[in-house]
Amino acid sequence: MNFDHRHYIPCLRWKQGEYQAVALLPDTIKCKFTPLIEVPELGYDFEERKEKKTIDEHLARFPKRVFDNWGDSPCFVDLNLIKHDKLLANGTHPVRFIFDKLQTMPCQAIPVTGLLRDMEYQKEIKAVSAKDGNGICLRITIEQAAKGTLKTQIDSLLSTLEITPGDSHFILDLGAPNFVPLDGFSMAIQQVVSKLPHLNDWQTFTVLGTSFPATMAGIKKGGEIVPRHEWQLYKMLVADLRKAKLRLPIFGDYAISPSQVLDMDPRLLKPNATIKFTIDDGWYIVKGNNVRDYGYEQFHGLSEHVLASRHYRDSTFSWGKEYIRKCANRSAKRGNLTKWVQVGTNHHIEKVTQDIASFYAS
Amino acid sequence: MITNERQYRITSTQLEKLKTAIDTFDIKASTERTKSKILAKAEIEALRSEYENLSVQLHEYETLKSGSVEILKASNLEELPSILIRARIAKGLSQRQLADALGLKEQQIQRYEAEEYASANLRRLADVARSLGLNISEVAEFRPTSQEPLGGKNDNLAWDQFPVREMYRRNWFEGFSGSLDEAVANAEELVKEFVKGSLDKPVQAAARQRVRSGGSVNWSALLAWQCRVITLAKKEIMTNKYNQRTITDEWLTKLAHLSREENGPKMAIEHLRNSGIRVVVEFHLPNTYLDGAAFLLSDGSPVIGMTLRHDRLDNFWFVLFHELVHIIKHLHKGDIESIFDDLDAKADDIEQEADEQAGEILVSEDKWNTSLARFVRSEDSIRDFANELGIHPAIIAGKIRKEANNYIILKNMVGQGEVRKLFPGTNFS
Numbered sequence A: 001m002n003f004d005h006r007h008y009i010p011c012l013r014w015k016q017g018e019y020q021a022v023a024l025l026p027d028t029i030k031c032k033f034t035p036l037i038e039v040p041e042l043g044y045d046f047e048e049r050k051e052k053k054t055i056d057e058h059l060a061r062f063p064k065r066v067f068d069n070w071g072d073s074p075c076f077v078d079l080n081l082i083k084h085d086k087l088l089a090n091g092t093h094p095v096r097f098i099f100d101k102l103q104t105m106p107c108q109a110i111p112v113t114g115l116l117r118d119m120e121y122q123k124e125i126k127a128v129s130a131k132d133g134n135g136i137c138l139r140i141t142i143e144q145a146a147k148g149t150l151k152t153q154i155d156s157l158l159s160t161l162e163i164t165p166g167d168s169h170f171i172l173d174l175g176a177p178n179f180v181p182l183d184g185f186s187m188a189i190q191q192v193v194s195k196l197p198h199l200n201d202w203q204t205f206t207v208l209g210t211s212f213p214a215t216m217a218g219i220k221k222g223g224e225i226v227p228r229h230e231w232q233l234y235k236m237l238v239a240d241l242r243k244a245k246l247r248l249p250i251f252g253d254y255a256i257s258p259s260q261v262l263d264m265d266p267r268l269l270k271p272n273a274t275i276k277f278t279i280d281d282g283w284y285i286v287k288g289n290n291v292r293d294y295g296y297e298q299f300h301g302l303s304e305h306v307l308a309s310r311h312y313r314d315s316t317f318s319w320g321k322e323y324i325r326k327c328a329n330r331s332a333k334r335g336n337l338t339k340w341v342q343v344g345t346n347h348h349i350e351k352v353t354q355d356i357a358s359f360y361a362s
Numbered sequence B: 001m002i003t004n005e006r007q008y009r010i011t012s013t014q015l016e017k018l019k020t021a022i023d024t025f026d027i028k029a030s031t032e033r034t035k036s037k038i039l040a041k042a043e044i045e046a047l048r049s050e051y052e053n054l055s056v057q058l059h060e061y062e063t064l065k066s067g068s069v070e071i072l073k074a075s076n077l078e079e080l081p082s083i084l085i086r087a088r089i090a091k092g093l094s095q096r097q098l099a100d101a102l103g104l105k106e107q108q109i110q111r112y113e114a115e116e117y118a119s120a121n122l123r124r125l126a127d128v129a130r131s132l133g134l135n136i137s138e139v140a141e142f143r144p145t146s147q148e149p150l151g152g153k154n155d156n157l158a159w160d161q162f163p164v165r166e167m168y169r170r171n172w173f174e175g176f177s178g179s180l181d182e183a184v185a186n187a188e189e190l191v192k193e194f195v196k197g198s199l200d201k202p203v204q205a206a207a208r209q210r211v212r213s214g215g216s217v218n219w220s221a222l223l224a225w226q227c228r229v230i231t232l233a234k235k236e237i238m239t240n241k242y243n244q245r246t247i248t249d250e251w252l253t254k255l256a257h258l259s260r261e262e263n264g265p266k267m268a269i270e271h272l273r274n275s276g277i278r279v280v281v282e283f284h285l286p287n288t289y290l291d292g293a294a295f296l297l298s299d300g301s302p303v304i305g306m307t308l309r310h311d312r313l314d315n316f317w318f319v320l321f322h323e324l325v326h327i328i329k330h331l332h333k334g335d336i337e338s339i340f341d342d343l344d345a346k347a348d349d350i351e352q353e354a355d356e357q358a359g360e361i362l363v364s365e366d367k368w369n370t371s372l373a374r375f376v377r378s379e380d381s382i383r384d385f386a387n388e389l390g391i392h393p394a395i396i397a398g399k400i401r402k403e404a405n406n407y408i409i410l411k412n413m414v415g416q417g418e419v420r421k422l423f424p425g426t427n428f429s
Helices: A017-024 A056-062 A060-072 A093-102 A120-134 A144-147 A150-161 A182-194 A227-242 A297-308 A321-330 A337-360 B003-023 B026-035 B037-065 B077-090 B095-103 B107-112 B124-132 B134-142 B164-170 B179-185 B187-198 B219-235 B250-261 B263-273 B313-330 B349-362 B365-369 B372-376 B379-389 B392-405
Strands: A009-011 A036-038 A074-078 A108-111 A136-141 A168-175 A204-209 A222-229 A250-253 A271-279 A282-290 B209-212 B280-281 B292-295 B304-308 B338-341
Touching: A009 A017, A009 A337, A017 A060, A017 A337, A056 A060, A056 A093, A060 A093, A060 A168, A074 A093, A074 A136, A074 A297, A093 A108, A093 A120, A108 A120, A120 A150, A120 A282, A120 A297, A136 A144, A136 A150, A136 B313, A144 A168, A144 A182, A144 B372, A168 A182, A182 A227, A182 B372, A204 A227, A222 A297, A227 A250, A227 A337, A227 B365, A250 A337, A271 A297, A271 A337, A282 A297, A297 A321, A321 A337, B003 B037, B037 B077, B077 B124, B095 B107, B095 B124, B164 B179, B164 B187, B179 B187, B187 B219, B209 B349, B219 B280, B219 B292, B219 B304, B219 B338, B250 B263, B250 B313, B250 B349, B263 B280, B263 B313, B292 B313, B304 B313, B313 B338, B313 B349, B313 B392, B349 B392, B365 B379, B372 B379, B372 B392, B379 B392
Parallel strands: A009 A036, A009 A250, A036 A074, A074 A108, A108 A136, A136 A168, A168 A204, A204 A250, B209 B338, B280 B304
Antiparallel strands: A222 A282, A271 A282, B292 B304, B292 B338
C-alpha cells in the first residue's frame, strides 16, 4: 500500500447507498482514498421481534458487493458491527467467511481489529493475516489510546497476531465526540499522539471522527449548515503536530452518516426527506417533510433549493452534485432515501479528496 | 396540549400504540441488538417518557371536558393563554363555537391556541376572556408577589406572607405546642417571635444583602429559612474561630479531595467546622429557589446554609465551594453580610466571580481546556480525569452537563440521590 498523510479514509457502512456512491467515482478519485468498510449490522425486525435474516444470509452477498463496487484496490474491512459470538450455520466464524471469500474475488482487504475483540476474533484475524499477507489494521478509540496501559496492550495484541507495527495500520478513532473548543481538543489529541507507541513505525496512521448529527431531529426544515468539525480539527491538528515534529495523520471521517448505529423501531420513526450536501468546512443540509406522509416528490423541490444556493456554486464536480441539478430540472428521478445516501456520499468523497489536495497544496 | 377532539383521537391512538410497544418491549433482545444495555434502557425509557407525557395531556383534556373543573387559577400572566384554552374546553365549547362567539374563523382560534395566543393583542385576549365568562377579578390577581428585599420595611414584617403552615410542619416554632389551626390563628405573634429569636436585630438592611434569583421569590419565606439556619448554626459550639489566613490553596485542595470519599459531604462540613465555618443543611421553603447562602452572624463568624435542592453530588460540591468563595472574598461586616444563591439563575459581578473561582478550585481551567473527558464525554474518560485531579467523577460530569447545557446526558454519573441520604436528620419532603 503506497500512500501518505495526504490520502483520505472514509468509514462507510457498506449498504446500497454507500457502495453505489463509491462505484460511480472516477479512478482519479478512487486512487486518493481507501475506504474503511464496515460490514453492516444484522438488522432487527421489530414486528417479528427477531433478527431480519440469518447471519449466513446477511453475509452471503457482502464480499461480492465489495468486489463489484470497489474492485481489487486495497480496503480495510471491519466486522465491528457483527456480534462476536455469531457463527455461520456450519460453525464458520464470520471473519473467516468474509475474508476467505474476499480473497478469492480477489480483493486486497485488510482485516480490522481492536483491543476489545474476543480471542476467537483475534485468532481469525491472525489466520487471515497469515494467509493473505495484507497486514492488519488496529482501530483504537481515543480513550483506549489515552490510557497508560496502551503500549502493553498493543504489544500483547501484536504478539498474539504475530505481526509487527510495520505491517499494521493504525486508526485513532475519535468516534463522535464534542469537538468544541477545537484548539483545546487538538491539544488533547496531540498529547495522546505524542505518547502513541510505535508512532513512526505503523504502515499508515489515521485520525478518524465525525461531527455529523446523530439524528436529523435537531435540524430545522429548509437549509441549515452543520459544521464539519472533524475537518476543521484536522487542519488545526496538522499544524500542532507539525510544530511538535510528530507524524502527520491521514484524515478519516464517516462521510454523511453518524458513527453509531441506533437501531430504533422503524414503526416509531418518520424519516424526513433530506439532502446532505458537503461544502467547505460543513454540510449544507436541506430538510423537507417526512416521506411517509409527504412522499418523495419533495426531493425535486429540495434539489432546487440546493441548486439555487450559493453552496452549489463551488468548483467541485461530482456525479452526486450533477444528480441534484438534474433532479431540480426534473430530468432525473426523485429517488428514494437510499438514492440520496448515494448522492450525498458520492459528492462528499469527491469534495473531501479535493479539500485534502487543496489543504496540502497551500 | 390537546385542544380539540381530533388531537384527542390522534393522541389516544398514539398512546395505545406506545402501550403495546412498551408491553412487548424485550430488553434482552434490545440489548443484544444495540450491543449496549444503556442504549436498550434508553429506548424503553424514551417510550415510557413519551407515554407519560401523552397520558398527562390526555388526562388533562378528559378532566376538562368532563366539566368537573370549575376553578382555573393562574399565578402569573404567562399562564393566561393556557387558562384561556383550558377554560374553553372546560366550558364544553369547541374552537368553532368560540370563534362564532367572537365573530372569527375557526382556523384563527386553532392558530391562536396552537401558538398559545402569542400573536394575540391585549384587546383580543380580553375579548376571549369575556366570551368564556372568565372572572376579571381573577385576572386582576395576576400581579406578581412583592419583590421587596428581606425585611425592607424593617419592623413592619409581612408576617401574613410567611409560610406558617410549612414552618409549623417542620416544628420551627420552638416552644409552641398548639395545633396547626392555632398556629395559623396566632401566625403574627409566632412569626415575630421566630424572627426575633434568631436575628439579634430585627432584620438586616437591604443594602447588606445580595440575592441571586431566577424566579419570583417569596421574600418572607427566604427570611424564615435564614432565621432557621441561624438558629441551628447558633446551637453549634465552635472550638476554632474563623481566620481567613487558614484558607490556603492546600486547605482548599484537601477539601476538594474529600469529594472522593463515600462520606465526603459530611467530612467536608467537618473540615469547614474545624476552621470556624458553620455549615447548616436545611431544605428550602417553597418559592425560595435556593441552593445555598453565605452570611455572617452578629459576631462576624461565617455560616454556609445549603438546601440540597438538587440531590446530586456535583451540585453539593459546586454550591459548597461557591458559598465558600463568598465567605473568603465577598462577605464583610458592615458591608455585604448575606448572600442568597439560586445557582440556576444568571450570574453577575460577585456571583460570576464565585462561580469562576469555585470552578477553578475544583477543576483548573488549564487542565479542563485540554482534558479528553471534556471532548469524549464518556464515563471512562470522566473517571480517568477525576482520578488525575483527585476529585469525585460527579464533579466532572456536572461540569460537562453545564457546558453542554444538556442535563439529560451522564445522568448516572452525577451522584443523583447520593447527598440527602447522608443527612438523615433533615426533612427533605
